[in-house]
Amino acid sequence: MPKLTQEKKEAFEEEIIWCKENLKYLHRKLNRLTDARSDCLSEIGLWNERFEKADREIAFATRLTVCTGKRKREGIIKSLEKILSDKDKLKSFIKLLEDEGGDLNAV
Numbered sequence: 719m720p721k722l723t724q725e726k727k728e729a730f731e732e733e734i735i736w737c738k739e740n741l742k743y744l745h746r747k748l749n750r751l752t753d754a755r756s757d758c759l760s761e762i763g764l765w766n767e768r769f770e771k772a773d774r775e776i777a778f779a780t781r782l783t784v785c786t787g788k789r790k791r792e793g794i795i796k797s798l799e800k801i802l803s804d805k806d807k808l809k810s811f812i813k814l815l816e817d818e819g820g821d822l823n824a825v
Contacts, residue, residue: 722730801807 801811
């Protein structure tokens with residue numbers, strides 16, 4: 719094994735010090751980012767809860783069918799079939815869609 723000169727040894731020791739400092743800095747930075755991510759995920763959860771509550775209240779207030787669980791898809795299909803079978807409900811539904819998303823004929 720080749721011998722290190724004093725100059726090379728000092729350079730490597732300095733490199734080790736810089737590496738340790740940068741590693742500590744990056745670990746602290748990663749911990750801050752991880753904490754920020756956790757905070758954001760918690761906040762997303764709270765906003766999702768508020769959204770679902772408001773959405774459910776609107777659904778109940780407008781007498782829409784609220785579907786949850788495994789049969790959600792079937793519930794949605796049945797609700798749409800009921801709307802399509804009743805002309806008055808269909809007109810109301812089309813008006814609601816137009817109010818929310820613009821003219822349906824423009825598509």
